[in-house]
Amino acid sequence: MPRRYETIFITPADIPDEELQALIERYSAIIAGRKGILVKVEKWGKRKLAYEIKKHLRGYYILLDFAGQTDVVNEMERNFKIDDKILKYMTIKKEDVADLKVLESEINLPAKETKTEEAIVPPAGPEKTEEEKDSIAPAAAETSG
Numbered sequence: 001m002p003r004r005y006e007t008i009f010i011t012p013a014d015i016p017d018e019e020l021q022a023l024i025e026r027y028s029a030i031i032a033g034r035k036g037i038l039v040k041v042e043k044w045g046k047r048k049l050a051y052e053i054k055k056h057l058r059g060y061y062i063l064l065d066f067a068g069q070t071d072v073v074n075e076m077e078r079n080f081k082i083d084d085k086i087l088k089y090m091t092i093k094k095e096d097v098a099d100l101k102v103l104e105s106e107i108n109l110p111a112k113e114t115k116t117e118e119a120i121v122p123p124a125g126p127e128k129t130e131e132e133k134d135s136i137a138p139a140a141a142e143t144s145g
Contacts, residue, residue, distance in 0.1 A: 002037065002067040004095035004103075009080060010087045013046045013058035020060065023085060027064060030076050036068025037098075039106050053087045067098035 009027075011020060024041055031038050044061035053059070066072070073091050080089040 001097045004098040007064045007091040009089040010059035034072040036072040039065040
């Protein structure tokens with residue numbers, strides 16, 4: 001039975017679209033060639049890296065969601081290691097046993113585009129009443145002195 005995996009890899013942010021698409025097709029072909037099932041590909045876009053990787057401060061993130069045997073992951077990671085266009089990668093196992101019917105239904109769902117370079121704004125919490133604001137202020141004043 002196939003297992004369910006997610007792989008995220010990062011390329012340099014300044015990579016041309018044609019090369020990026022070629023990379024996605026290359027790794028999708030590895031999955032298909034090893035009898036894996038590619039569920040979805042998400043382009044997360046250009047983001048600032050947490051730390052400098054191979055002299056790059058920004059990278060282009062891509063997520064591959066797929067099902068397959070362990071040899072699919074081994075072959076993909078072997079290729080990631082020798083590919084100069086891959087800055088970093090990580091694969092996680094989502095499920096020990098992937099249900100093929102669930103995979104087919106997910107593949108047939110329309111993929112929603114992930115917006116890039118958008119600030120994430122947390123939802124606004126409930127407004128504090130004047131009493132709550134006043135009750136917090138004196139305690140803060142006492143501890144700061």
